Amino acid sequence: MPYKIIEKKEIAPSVHLLKILAPDVAKAAKAGQFIILRIDETSERIPLTIADFDAVEGTITIIFQEMGKTTKQLAKMTSSNELRDFVGPLGTPADVRELGTVILVGGGVGIAPVYPQVRAYREAGNKVISVIGARNESLLILEDEMKAASDELHVATDDGSKGHHGFVTDVVKNILDSGEKVARVVVIGPPILMKVAAGMLEPYGVETLVSLNPIMIDGTGMCGGCRVSVGGETKFACVDGPEFDAHKVDFNLLMSRLALYRDEESKCLENHNNNHKCTCRGEN
Ligand SMILES: Cc1cc2nc3c(=O)[nH]c(=O)nc-3n(C[C@H](O)[C@H](O)[C@H](O)COP(=O)(O)OP(=O)(O)OC[C@H]3O[C@@H](n4cnc5c(N)ncnc54)[C@H](O)[C@@H]3O)c2cc1C
Ligand code: FES
Incomplete structure (x- = not known):
């Protein structure tokens, strides 16, 4: 259909x-x-x-x-x-419940998946502090929607064109250092952002969740393409996740598996841009 x-x-x-x-x-x-x-x-x-x-x-x-x-x-x-x-x-829905104060962090296009979680955490009775960031102001998405859905909204840009000049992780660190009692932090964005955030948050002992984006094929737990390592155990992000405890995720493995097909992906894009017939299975 x-x-x-x-x-x-x-x-x-x-x-x-x-x-x-x-x-x-x-x-x-x-x-x-x-x-x-x-x-x-x-x-x-x-x-x-x-x-x-x-x-x-x-x-x-x-x-x-x-x-x-x-x-x-x-x-x-x-x-x-x-x-x-x-x-x-x-996938498994996000574990949204009443916890107290929750910080939700969205980096780049990761702001989009954070938005429904912001609404859900607020509806569940939490104080929601949202932190969104992008390389520059023109790449910031859903700012008005995030502002309306959050108790507090903080903005960061790498080049300082809007909000804090620097990374979303700096803003989260400042909030925690100000003494705000935070029950959970949820971070969604590029794997490198989630990895850095997990490392920064570890000494604070705050529960931290991330939503992983490995390569997926069937999305039903059958092919094994989306396997990730969490706490030393193999998990399938499409059915066991995509949300996991950030402090247990092997981000290096995630990033290396995401790059597995880079040569084929570039060839495919080149063929597409030049209007050439693709040599991959789909178009044959
Ligand atoms: C659970 C989940 C949710 C996602 N949500 C979003 C979202 O809301 N917005 C968004 O912009 N992107 C999202 N992504 C990433 C998105 O799926 C990829 O950007 C897309 O598949 C790229 O395909 P492409 O042919 O344009 O690029 P390609 O050139 O084929 O790939 C570019 C890069 O995208 C990734 N990728 C490629 N194929 C897949 C695949 N089948 N599964 C996952 N990643 C792949 C790889 O890192 C690859 O190097 C999500 C990924 C996952 C796993
Ligand atoms: S995408 Fe195939 S097992 Fe997850």
Whole structure:
């Protein structure tokens, strides 16, 4: 069954929002879950986090950054297009409950997956302090939405064009050093940000959760592609996660596995950019 795109906009350079009509997914979706989509019969399957959902309207919102062939193809879709497959909700929902004060950190396009969690933690009765960051002001997404959904919003940019001049981790450190009693920190963003945040937070003894983004294929625990090491045990991020205890994650393994297919991905993108037939399995 095709899935209709009902809204499409570029919300920052190379970052796009798509609202898709998928009533069954919207009815069951919870914060922290993701979908796997396929643009057409020959496309690869890609996982994207549910950035928003509306069970009444029957819609799911996804926000993605152009990276390689498939996300560049997706960026060209318009509100008159349909997606071939849209499977979800997948993954274990985020462990949201009343804890007291919770800091939610989103880096870059990681702000999108943090947003539904901000709303869910606030609805569960927590004081929510959100910290969002990007390389520069033009890449900051969902600032107004995050402000409305949080008790406090802090902004950081690498170049100082908005908010704190520096990283989101500096801001989190300042909040903890100010004496704020924090029960949990949730960090979502590039693996290097999650790794640095976990290291910075360890001495504070604060529970820290991260949402991992390994390469996924089936999304149902069958292929083993998304395996990660957590506390020395192998876990499948698509069914056991994607949320895990940051202090137990082997981030070096995650980052090396994410780079496994870099040569093939670049070749695929080059073929796509030059309008050449791709040599990968999907297009043969
Ligand atoms: C649970 C989960 C949620 C995600 N949510 C978001 C999101 O909300 N927004 C967003 O912009 N991105 C998200 N991603 C990453 C997104 O899936 C990749 O950017 C996308 O698959 C890249 O495909 P591509 O063909 O454009 O690029 P490619 O050139 O194929 O790959 C570029 C890089 O993306 C990663 N990647 C490639 N294929 C996959 C795959 N099948 N599964 C996971 N990672 C892959 C690899 O690191 C790779 O080096 C998520 C990933 C996971 C696992
Ligand atoms: S994506 Fe196949 S086991 Fe997780």
